[in-house]
Amino acid sequence: GAVVSQHPSWVICKSGTSVKIECRSLDFQATTMFWYRQFPKQSLMLMATSNEGSKATYEQGVEKDKFLINHASLTLSTLTVTSAHPEDSSFYICSASGGRGHYGYTFGSGTRLTVV
Amino acid sequence: AQKVTQAQTEISVVEKEDVTLDCVYETRDTTYYLFWYKQPPSGELVFLIRRNSFDEQNEISGRYSWNFQKSTSSFNFTITASQVVDSAVYFCALSARGGSNYKLTFGKGTLLTVNP
Numbered sequence: 001g002a003v004v005s006q007h008p009s010w011v012i013c014k015s016g017t018s019v020k021i022e023c024r025s026l027d028f029q030a031t032t033m034f035w036y037r038q039f040p041k042q043s044l045m046l047m048a049t050s051n052e053g054s055k056a057t058y059e060q061g062v063e064k065d066k067f068l069i070n071h072a073s074l075t076l077s078t079l080t081v082t083s084a085h086p087e088d089s090s091f092y093i094c095s096a097s098g099g100r101g102h103y104g105y106t107f108g109s110g111t112r113l114t115v116v
Numbered sequence: 117a118q119k120v121t122q123a124q125t126e127i128s129v130v131e132k133e134d135v136t137l138d139c140v141y142e143t144r145d146t147t148y149y150l151f152w153y154k155q156p157p158s159g160e161l162v163f164l165i166r167r168n169s170f171d172e173q174n175e176i177s178g179r180y181s182w183n184f185q186k187s188t189s190s191f192n193f194t195i196t197a198s199q200v201v202d203s204a205v206y207f208c209a210l211s212a213r214g215g216s217n218y219k220l221t222f223g224k225g226t227l228l229t230v231n232p
Contacts, residue, residue, distance in 0.1 A: 107153075
């Protein structure tokens, strides 16, 4: 089946530094990538949607300059948290959809970010 | 706009009991997809089922069954003879067109605890 590899699975960084999270579709072409954020004991909140080769579309309230999303190829999307602060600590999950639109969403295993 | 409501925040049962997790959705689209995901403590989302808006046939998969009723906009999930390994957070989700992309909207989740 479709597999999405997300790395790193966890990361601890110092306040003020930037962190990059990678999401790769291993056996299909991901025309659309979704990035979610999940706080403890809460639901997944969509942060942004990106189509390969296009700028990401951010949800209302998400700072596009803070959460940089790049989807330069059909198999790779990255989320960079710039100038991270403790309040950015969260669980980030990517999801890939490959050409079939809403038919299938394949999720990465998530990245737990802790900013100290 | 899409909305998914999971009214049950937490459910606790004893092993071998049957349990039903409720899900009510809202959308103006006539074509949409409904999903259930399981999220164990590890955080990874486990896909359980996808149902399209034109298929109201109920489905059974082992101890799992789903009841989709368009008349009440509900997509409930029943676990028969629950087991301790079923303990997790369960999310109901709706995929409908939001702008140019099909977005996946999650409910707030139901934490199921199965006690031995």
